[in-house]
Amino acid sequence: MRTLVLNAGYEPLAVISFRRALVLVMNQKAAIVAADLEHPVTGSTSTYDRPSVIILTRYVRIPHSRLVPVSRRGVLRRDANRCAYCDRHATTIDHVQPRSRGGEDSWENLVACCLFTELPVLLALLTFVALRRMEKGVEVTA
Numbered sequence: 001m002r003t004l005v006l007n008a009g010y011e012p013l014a015v016i017s018f019r020r021a022l023v024l025v026m027n028q029k030a031a032i033v034a035a036d037l038e039h040p041v042t043g044s045t046s047t048y049d050r051p052s053v054i055i056l057t058r059y060v061r062i063p064h065s066r067l068v069p070v071s072r073r074g075v076l077r078r079d080a081n082r083c084a085y086c087d088r089h090a091t092t093i094d095h096v097q098p099r100s101r102g103g104e105d106s107w108e109n110l111v112a113c114c115l116f117t118e119l120p121v122l123l124a125l126l127t128f129v130a131l132r133r134m135e136k137g138v139e140v141t142a
C-alpha cells in the first residue's frame with residue numbers, strides 16, 4: 001500500500017511507502033487525510049492508522065517541472081472518491097469554476113464529483129443543445 005503525499009496547498013506531490021508516510025506523520029511534518037481503516041499498521045508496541053493520503057503541514061515549493069500532472073484518477077484519489085458537493089461516492093471530476101468561465105484544469109479547480117450532482121448539469125447541457133438544434137430547424141423551414 002502506497003501513500004499519496006499532498007502539499008499544504010492540496011496538490012499531490014509524490015507517492016511514497018506508507019512507512020515513510022507514518023514517519024512524517026509521527027514527526028508532525030504531515031497529517032493524515034485518509035487512512036485505510038481496514039488494514040491498520042501493527043507496530044511492536046501499538047497499532048497505527050495506515051495512511052492512504054497525507055498532507056504536509058508546511059508548504060513545499062517545488063520546481064514546476066516536478067509537479068504531478070493533473071489526472072482524473074489523482075483528483076478522485078485525493079478526494080477519497082467522495083463527491084465534493086454531496087459526499088456520495090464520486091466517479092467523475094468537476095471544474096469548480098467552469099471551463100466556459102476560464103476555469104483551469106488544475107488541482108485547485110478540480111474536485112471529485114458524483115453522477116447525481118453532475119446529472120442536472122448534463123441534462124441542462126443536453127436541453128441547451130436540443131433547443132439550439134430546434135432553433136436552427138425553425139430557421140431552415142422559415
Ligand SMILES: [Zn+2]
Nearest residue numbers: 083086114117
Ligand atoms: Zn454529489
